[in-house]
Every structure is written in structure tokens, then in C-alpha cells.
Amino acid sequence: MIKKIDKNFLEGPQITQLVSRARQIKESKKQFSDIYDKEGNQYVDLVQEGGGVLGIALVGYTYILEQAGVRFHSLAGTSAGAINTIFMAGLAEIGEPVSVKILNILSDKNLFDFVDGPKGIKRLIQRKIDGKGGLIWSLIWNSITIYSQLKNHLGLNPGEKLENWIGQHLYKGGITTYADLESKRKKTPILYHRQNSVIPEAKLAIITSEVTTHTKVDFPRMAKLYWNDIEKIKPSEFVRASIAIPYFYFPFVKKNIPSNGSSNHPDWQKYAGYKGAVPPEVKFVDGGLLSNFPINIFHQKKIPSKPTFGVRLSVYREDYSKTSGFFSLGGAMISTMRQIYDYDFLMKNPDYKQLICHIDADKKFNWLNFDIKFEDQKKLFVMGAQKGLEFLEKFDWEAYKSKRKDLLNI
Numbered sequence: 152m153i154k155k156i157d158k159n160f161l162e163g164p165q166i167t168q169l170v171s172r173a174r175q176i177k178e179s180k181k182q183f184s185d186i187y188d189k190e191g192n193q194y195v196d197l198v199q200e201g202g203g204v205l206g207i208a209l210v211g212y213t214y215i216l217e218q219a220g221v222r223f224h225s226l227a228g229t230s231a232g233a234i235n236t237i238f239m240a241g242l243a244e245i246g247e248p249v250s251v252k253i254l255n256i257l258s259d260k261n262l263f264d265f266v267d268g269p270k271g272i273k274r275l276i277q278r279k280i281d282g283k284g285g286l287i288w289s290l291i292w293n294s295i296t297i298y299s300q301l302k303n304h305l306g307l308n309p310g311e312k313l314e315n316w317i318g319q320h321l322y323k324g325g326i327t328t329y330a331d332l333e334s335k336r337k338k339t340p341i342l343y344h345r346q347n348s349v350i351p352e353a354k355l356a357i358i359t360s361e362v363t364t365h366t367k368v369d370f371p372r373m374a375k376l377y378w379n380d381i382e383k384i385k386p387s388e389f390v391r392a393s394i395a396i397p398y399f400y401f402p403f404v405k406k407n408i409p410s411n412g413s414s415n416h417p418d419w420q421k422y423a424g425y426k427g428a429v430p431p432e433v434k435f436v437d438g439g440l441l442s443n444f445p446i447n448i449f450h451q452k453k454i455p456s457k458p459t460f461g462v463r464l465s466v467y468r469e470d471y472s473k474t475s476g477f478f479s480l481g482g483a484m485i486s487t488m489r490q491i492y493d494y495d496f497l498m499k500n501p502d503y504k505q506l507i508c509h510i511d512a513d514k515k516f517n518w519l520n521f522d523i524k525f526e527d528q529k530k531l532f533v534m535g536a537q538k539g540l541e542f543l544e545k546f547d548w549e550a551y552k553s554k555r556k557d558l559l560n561i
Contacts, residue, residue: 158258158525160532161251169536170218173543177220182548184457185345186224188246194224194342195460196354197239200444201230201393201437202464203518204262207528208510209235211535212462214250219543222246224457227356227369227448229438231464233393237317237386240355241332242324246340254532256320263522265316268308269296276307280520305434306401310391313400318387329371330382348456358438358445359392359403363430366423367441367492368392369448373422377405377433392435399519402434443489446503447496454555458548461507462539466514467494502554508542510535 160166177191186194199209209232213223224245228236235253243249266273271293278289290297300307326332332355342350356369361377370389374381392403410416411431419425438445446461467490472483497503512531516523523531 158528160254160258160529163529163533165533166536169215169533169540173215173218173540176540176543177218181543183221183543183546184548185348186350186457187343187345188222188340189343190220192220192222192246193457194222194246195458196225196449197223197227197236198444198446198448198459198461199226199228199232199235200461200463200465201228201232201439202443202513203231203396204520204523204528205464205510205512205516205518205531206231206235207257207531208464208512208535208538209462210250210253210257211532211537212508212510212539213239214254214532215536215539216460216543217248217250219540221543222248225351225354225356225449225459227354227358227445228393229358229443229445230394230396232444232462233357233359233390233438234317236355236357237390238320240336241321241326241386244335244338245353257528260316265310265313266308266521267310267312268300269293271296272300272307276519277522280517280522301398304401306395306398308400310395310400310403313394314387314391317390318385321386326386328382329374329384329386332386333371333382344456346456350456354449356445356448357389357393358442358448359389359395359435360438360440361392361433361435362402362440363433364419364423364425364427366425368423368435368438369445375409376418376422377408379407379409393438395436396519397436397440400437402436404432404434406432408433439489440485441488442492444493446493446507447500450496450500452559454552454559458506458551459503460542461503462535463507463509464512464518466509466511500558502551502558505546505551505554508538510538 184193184195223239226236226240238253239249242252266276275289275293278286336353336355344350359368361368374384378384395403408429408431411429414428415426416429419429444463449459472486473479474483512534516527516531
């Protein structure tokens with residue numbers, strides 16, 4: 152039994168109208184994929200972009216797609232997208248709707264709890280986000296604490312409360328270890344293919360940046376490089392590695408790396424393209440540093456049996472960045488690093504643009520505002536649902552496959 156949502160994400164005429172339109176899409180039997188189940192639900196793969204608290208909009212997107220009869224097969228995400236990805240993978244079996252469960256989890260949480268550093272730093276961060284005066288004095292007052300945190304931990308906030316929160320809710324869903332998660336992901340309904348072809352296995356990918364060996368990592372595929380017994384890993388650790396915003400959170404540190412000290416290790420060469428000595432410990436930071444929108448993760452050079460839908464939270468390359476000042480230049484450089492790898496893939500595979508829903512939540516909301524009020528949380532949720540519905544109404548599965556066929560010269 153799903154409990155009542157205290158914060159009323161689903162109440163109000165706007166969301167009611169969106170749900171009605173989504174259910175009409177399901178009743179119309181519009182095709183979105185060649186993979187379906189006996190209930191008529193259609194299966195797609197999903198890639199979710201990172202974006203801090205803007206990730207609430209991702210839940211709106213997945214919720215409205217579920218209402219339209221879309222279900223999610225393979226899942227991937229970075230940072231905030233990784234949080235929604237792990238909840239979708241761990242709180243329900245493939246084919247089961249899960250977004251309302253995630254809404255219930257959000258409704259019970261004060262997001263500012265995730266800013267878990269010293270009190271002075273918490274106040275300083277919120278003052279900066281709110282644009283309040285006295286920032287310089289606050290910096291001076293907390294300078295010793297800031298210096299100590301950065302020197303000793305390379306970040307302002309431990310990130311433990313966020314990791315524990317994820318782990319607690321996965322535990323309630325029966326997931327303690329990666330073995331539990333893997334077992335749940337193998338439970339799928341009977342699926343059918345319109346062309347009577349083989350249905351591929353569902354995959355999972357959590358993206359992070361391992362900066363010690365300069366490696367873009369996707370878990371769980373590359374977990375064997377960093378853990379001896381991958382079956383016992385807590386899945387929340389994958390996400391903690393993905394959400395480690397540089398200097399905002401402590402880096403995620405993994406010690407006792409298997410085969411440390413050896414060079415030219417075959418697994419490291421195979422998965423990471425790394426030939427040097429395996430380090431005894433490594434540090435992970437936010438996956439968005441290298442790939443904030445890993446839309447290429449499920450790419451195959453053939454006409455797919457199901458589309459890889461992508462959902463973006465941020466606006467990108469619609470205007471140029473200011474680079475005249477020290478901080479503006481630094482921000483522009485970071486933005487370039489976070490986006491250009493994914494953008495390069497889209498330039499080489501233009502058909503993927505038909506698969507991407509642009510929520511553009513960062514036009515109105517600050518991605519680091521963990522003290523976001525419920526009214527704005529609901530606006531983000533509705534925004535995700537609205538954009539998701541508009542995407543479904545415009546999407547043409549057969550036209551997409553035709554475009555892909557032309558690009559492949561088949």
C-alpha cells in the first residue's frame with residue numbers, strides 16, 4: 152500500500168490535467184517502442200542528467216511517462232540523475248511504476264539536511280545561494296573552519312547524510328548489497344518484441360569521475376576495479392561517488408584497491424584504458440565533471456528495438472558565457488568540462504536529439520539550493536511532468552527508426 156503523500160505533489164488542477172492527457176496517450180496505443188508487455192506498457196531505456204535539487208523535475212518526468220504507459224528498462228544517470236536512477240532500480244522491479252514511491256521519499260525529507268558540514272558553513276552556503284548581504288564577513292568569520300575542511304577533507308560537507316538516506320530507503324526496498332540489486336533487476340515481466348527479435352538484457356549505469364587515474368567510471372560495470380567482492384557493495388556507495396560535487400562534498404575515497412601496485416593490469420586496460428601502476432586508493436568526484444548527461448551509454452550501431460530517452464535539466468549552449476572575471480571564467484571552464492563530452496556525442500549522432508526532453512529547470516531555479524521551499528519543489532515536479540508529456544506527444548517512433556536507418560546507410 153502506497154501511503155498518502157503529505158506534501159501533495161499530485162494535487163491541483165495542473166497535474167490532474169497532465170495525468171488525464173497522459174492516460175489518453177496510453178489509451179490511444181501510440182507506439183514508443185517495439186518492446187511491450189501483456190498490459191500494453193511499452194519499454195524504453197532512460198538516461199538522466201545531473202543537476203542538484205533540480206532532480207525533483209526528473210521524478211515529474213518519469214511519473215508522467217508511467218501514466219502514459221511507458222516503462223523503463225535500462226537505466227543510467229549522473230549525480231542527481233544517479234539518485235533517481237538507483238531509486239528506480241532498487242525500489243521496484245522492472246515494469247512496475249516507481250515514481251510515486253520516490254515522491255513519498257522526497258515528501259518526508261528536508262533537503263537541506265544534505266548540507267551536513269559545520270553549522271557556520273551551512274549558513275554561509277545558504278547566504279550565498281539566497282544572495283544575502285554580509286557574505287564577506289561570513290567568509291571571514293568562518294575562514295578557519297573553511298580552511299580546515301578543505302585542507303583535511305578536500306570538501307566542505309561530508310556527504311554522509313545523503314549516502315545514508317539513499318541506503319536507508321534502498322534497505323526498506325529490500326536492497327542492502329549489490330547482489331540484492333542485481334537479483335531484483337533480473338526479475339522482469341514477460342516481454343514481447345513487435346519484430347519477434349531477441350530482447351536485450353536490462354542494464355544499469357551510475358556515472359562518476361575517478362580523478363586518481365583520470366577515468367570516467369560507470370558502476371556497476373567497472374566495480375571490480377575498485378572492490379574485491381562486488382556482490383557485497385552497498386549500492387548507495389555508487390551514488391555517493393557520483394554526487395561528490397568538488398569542494399562542496401568530500402570526495403568519495405576508496406582504499407585497498409585490488410591489485411594495487413601492479414602495472415599493465417588486464418582489467419584496468421580493458422575497462423579504463425589505464426596501463427600504469429594501480430594505486431592503493433582512489434578519489435571520486437561528481438560524475439558531471441566528465442559526463443553530466445551520459446546519453447551515449449547504451450548506444451549501439453544498429454536500429455534499436457527500444458529508444459534511449461534522455462532527460463536534461465539544464466540549458467546548454469543557447470548563449471555564451473561571461474568570461475571577463477576570475478570567477479566567471481572558472482565557471483565557464485567547469486561548464487565546458489561538464490558538457491562538451493556529451494555534446495560531442497550528440498554532434499556525431501544527431502538522431503539522438505529526437506530522443507531528448509529538455510526541462511531547462513536551471514532557467515528558474517538554483518541547482519544547489521537545498522533549502523528549496525515546497526512550493527518550488529512542486530513547480531519543479533510539474534515542470535518535469537509538463538515537459539515529459541509534451542515530449543511524448545511529439546515523439547514519432549517510426550520516424551526515429553527511419554532517421555536512424557538513413558544514418559546507418561541500411
